Every structure is written in structure tokens, then in C-alpha cells.
Amino acid sequence: MTKKNLSGVALLVLASSVPFSCDNSSSEKSKYSDKIESTTLLKATKSWDGILYDSYPSGQPEISVIKISIPPHKTLDWHKHPMIEAAYIEKGEIQIEKKDDGRTHWVRQGQALPEVVNTAHRGKTGDKGATLIVFYSGTTDLPVSEPVQ
Numbered sequence: 001m002t003k004k005n006l007s008g009v010a011l012l013v014l015a016s017s018v019p020f021s022c023d024n025s026s027s028e029k030s031k032y033s034d035k036i037e038s039t040t041l042l043k044a045t046k047s048w049d050g051i052l053y054d055s056y057p058s059g060q061p062e063i064s065v066i067k068i069s070i071p072p073h074k075t076l077d078w079h080k081h082p083m084i085e086a087a088y089i090e091k092g093e094i095q096i097e098k099k100d101d102g103r104t105h106w107v108r109q110g111q112a113l114p115e116v117v118n119t120a121h122r123g124k125t126g127d128k129g130a131t132l133i134v135f136y137s138g139t140t141d142l143p144v145s146e147p148v149q
Contacts (some may be wrong), residue, residue: 059142
């Protein structure tokens with residue numbers, strides 16, 4: 001993870017271009033430091049299994065962000081994604097398993113995962129279950145997920 005402090009100029013630009021309301025309550029204020037911070041959670045050119053990403057699909061771009069909550073001890077059906085996507089584990093943990101070679105990878109709360117593209121896989125949760133925020137970068141004519149037999 002990389003942390004950067006944003007300059008006062010960036011803050012001025014943000015303040016002048018984005019409408020917002022200030023809540024100066026002490027409980028909200030105590031959740032933040034005095035500095036603006038930026039943390040890179042994931043920057044990748046390949047998926048978690050080491051395969052380089054080819055390219056984005058052609059067509060009208062469409063970005064989808066989906067929050068997925070999976071109960072404890074649940075195994076998802078085999079599926080694949082026809083586009084580049086990444087998941088952030090908001091809470092819990094999940095094991096990702098590839099169908100072709102059985103390779104697995106655990107992802108835990110606070111971690112981000114560069115997902116496999118056009119590769120059959122599934123997720124399995126343990127005792128904690130998992131909540132993921134998934135970012136799909138596709139096109140309007142592609143589903144974010146497709147079932148695999």
C-alpha cells in the first residue's frame with residue numbers, strides 16, 4: 001500500500017468544485033487525521049494467479065461497482081468474468097479457487113484482489129463470511145459474471 005499526502009492546491013480545487021457540507025461534530029472529526037491521505041489499495045497488470053491482463057473489451061465502456069455479502073461457510077457456483085475487475089474485502093475473508101488447476105488464494109478484510117478474466121473460479125467463505133466491493137470495468141453489452149459448468 002502506498003500513502004501520499006495531497007497538496008493544499010488539490011484541496012483548494014476540490015473545495016471549489018465539489019459541493020459539500022461540513023459537520024464539525026467531535027465524533028466525526030476524531031475518525032480522521034489532520035492530513036488528507038491517499039492510499040493505493042491495488043495497482044496491477046495481472047490477476048492474482050500471475051496472468052497478464054490482455055486489454056479492456058471494445059465498445060461503450062461501463063463501470064459497475066457491486067457490494068456482495070456472502071454468509072459464512074458458503075461456496076459460490078463456478079463462474080467467470082469477461083472483463084477486468086478487482087475486489088476489495090470490506091469485512092471477513094474469502095478463498096478464491098480456480099477450476100482448471102485447483103489453485104487457491106485467500107483474501108482478507110482490508111485487502112484488494114485483482115481478479116482472473118475468462119477463467120472459471122469460485123469463492124468459499126469460512127467462519128466469518130465476507131463482504132466484497134467489486135469494481136467491474138466492462139462494456140454495456142457484457143454481463144459482469146457468467147456461469148460455468
